[in-house]
């Protein structure tokens with residue numbers, strides 16, 4: 001044993017190795033858009049990851065300060081485009097709470113159903129891309145098969161597939177389409193049948209297990225220290241679901257479970273999202289038959305002015321805790337508008353996760369924190 | 379012993395995965411039943427979008443080439459992106475003798491539109507609405523700047539302005 | 543056959559060289575067509591796996607799509623990085639393609655259709671295919687790109703390791719066959735395919751061979767060399783136009799060669815069971831190609847189902863599982879042959 005140690009030291013003296021930098025992105029298949037990471041590598045081993053942001057910065061916060069509250073809503077579609085409905089909801093809830101508008105149950109329930117559908121669509125896309133990042137290209141199309149049905153429902157009711165822009169201050173832009181309830185029910189039946197397929201294809205696959213289990217472990221303390229949230233943090237046992245903690249819309253009326261795991265590795269992060277899809281279906285099933293007859297829109301003033309002061313609204317998007325903060329001087333536009341995006345917070349943990357792992361693990365870790373780059377850069 | 383058990387389980391999970399993909403392969407090979415893609419340019423004539431689909435903003439005209447826009451410019455102000463420009467003139471109404479605004483051109487820059495719907499929401503006369511056209515491909519950017527009112531069209535004299 | 547024909551109207555020496563040239567040209571044609579066909583097949587098969595149709599516009603079932611793609615690649619400008627090693631960068635694709643071509647010449651399509659039937663067949667194939675790693679390594683090194691370099695290093699590790707278990711599986715089968723000439727190995731299987739006569743060890747050998755063969759031809763789940771989501775395109779990131787096309791075609795032809803070897807060693811080459819259709823000319827070649835394409839399909843099936851391994855897991859799989867298994871397998875096979883327990 002000692003001999004071996006000596007030998008190694010001797011070799012290390014003779015063969016000089018050197019760390020090198022690798023520039024991953026901004027155009028790289030694994031970076032999900034335009035993000036750049038500077039990797040410090042020792043052979044295949046990662047010593048340091050430094051994300052470089054700003055490649056898709058559009059100064060949305062500044063644009064919001066120039067816009068009226070009605071106009072702000074559609075800008076939030078463009079942050080985390082996969083949770084566009086929840087982003088819209090955050091702004092509408094902020095304004096409604098500030099103005100003291102209480103929307104009726106119909107609006108609340110429809111908003112919640114659409115939010116859960118969006119969450120599922122987002123997780124489906126993530127699952128497909130997760131498979132692709134680990135090399136199983138077929139998962140992507142299977143995920144899109146199921147996601148397409150949600151998109152169809154959205155298109156029929158909201159008029160668009162991705163940037164739905166369905167919430168307006170004081171209600172919804174349109175009433176739900178006549179087919180909505182039927183189609184959602186059909187989708188639930190379809191997806192309950194297909195979700196086990198996801199497990200058989202990827203979650204149980206021995207190669208995938210080996211790639212994710214024990215990779216990128218974050219403890220609960222680390223997760224809290226890095227300010228991570230959403231499914232990524234819940235995989236380490238940190239209870240942070242805003243739907244449970246600060247119920248908004250119709251989440252107070254339903255009974256669902258906050259998915260928690262304790263392992264904190266990549267597989268736990270993966271599994272949390274899969275289980276969240278089951279919970280989303282559970283929520284929708286509870287609500288879909290309970291949509292009361294009522295107006296889909298409350299009366300609001302034509303020009304919306306917030307009272308003087310600051311306001312904060314948090315919602316749970318597919319990626320985690322999305323916060324909107326507005327400072328108003330009583331005028332038509334906010335004087336300061338700030339978003340707290342979950343992807344940005346989650347990205348902080350990437351370096352810690354990837355310490356002393358291989359390049360392949362970085363891709364897995366990056367995929368399991370599930371960031372959307374426009375949400376980071378805004 | 380666990381060495382062999384590992385191998386056995388690994389092979390089993392791999393075969394489960396192969397069973398799923400294999401089933402889809404053979405179904406698609408013989409029947410094309412599970413194929414989810416559509417053959418896009420081929421079905422362009424039959425492809426119908428949902429009624430609410432937001433493809434572009436259009437202005438409705440009736441059979442007499444009349445529209446309902448009285449050039450109030452509310453939509454222009456409601457738009458977050460400066461997509462709409464209203465070009466108008468003052469003209470004397472031959473019947474009543476009053477001067478009123480007349481729409482010359484309702485310019486719509488499709489390339490800047492985010493399909494947010496604020497203009498349609500704001501329009502007091504319901505003059506503009508959503509069009510379901512999605513095929514905006516063009517070789518020249520300038521084709522995307524459109525005039526929404528048709529040439530020679532006039533304001534419908536007997537429309538009722540809603541009180542939005 | 544060709545030689546006799548030529549001998550009628552030219553001197554024997556000239557005829558010999560002319561024959562060589564003809565065969566070379568024929569094989570180049572076969573190589574290109576095979577490559578294009580396999581690329582088309584892969585895309586079409588992938589399409590069906592992924593609930594799509596795959597290429598379906600150019601020609602019947604999109605058969606000419608890959609031809610069009612090849613034409614596009616030919617007409618493309620060759621670009622390269624600054625500071626590359628010009629000579630090595632230029633020569634690397636030829637290593638790969640020449641190795642693939644040489645191996646192809648040994649494949650016994652049927653009793654008559656084999657360009658180069660030497661008595662060292664099996665060894666020659668393994669020897670020649672291992673030249674390929676040199677080409678890939680050179681491409682990675684000479685490109686002056688870190689992604690290519692990582693890809694090249696990975697290929698070195700991967701292909702050299704997996705060569706071992708391929709070699710050992712081949713030895714297992716030659717123990718059963720008693721010869722290493724490819725055409726004779728096939729002839730030995732007239733009584734029954736080796737996968738049947740060799741039963742358990744042959745079956746294990748087949749599994750090992752398929753795994754190692756997939757790794758040899760750098761395909762998912764072992765495509766670390768060009769791992770798309772990690773390295774972009776790996777060792778051929780910096781190749782454009784035909785340089786890229788050579789690597790691409792060679793990869794597919796290699797897949798064909800591995801499958802052809804599997805068919806020769808385990809599934810009786812051009813033979814059908816019970817001597818069906820043994821005397822119709824050229825039916826052997828068709829049977830052989832059909833069998834090979836089935837094995838190729840199996841490899842495609844792997845590719846479109848499995849995720850990719852990580853580099854250390856790749857080595858664990860080889861050194862902890864495949865090599866011990868194939869070593870034991872040789873011994874088992876030898877004992878079986880010794881005791882006459884084969885069918």
Ligand code: SF4
Pocket residue numbers: 435456457458459460461462490491492493494495496497498
């Ligand atoms: S849809 Fe929105 S962006 Fe487009 S013209 Fe109307 S207000 Fe402007």
Ligand code: SF4
Pocket residue numbers: 446447448449450451452453454464500501502503504505506
């Ligand atoms: S389209 Fe409507 S809002 Fe715009 S100018 Fe005409 S009447 Fe006014």
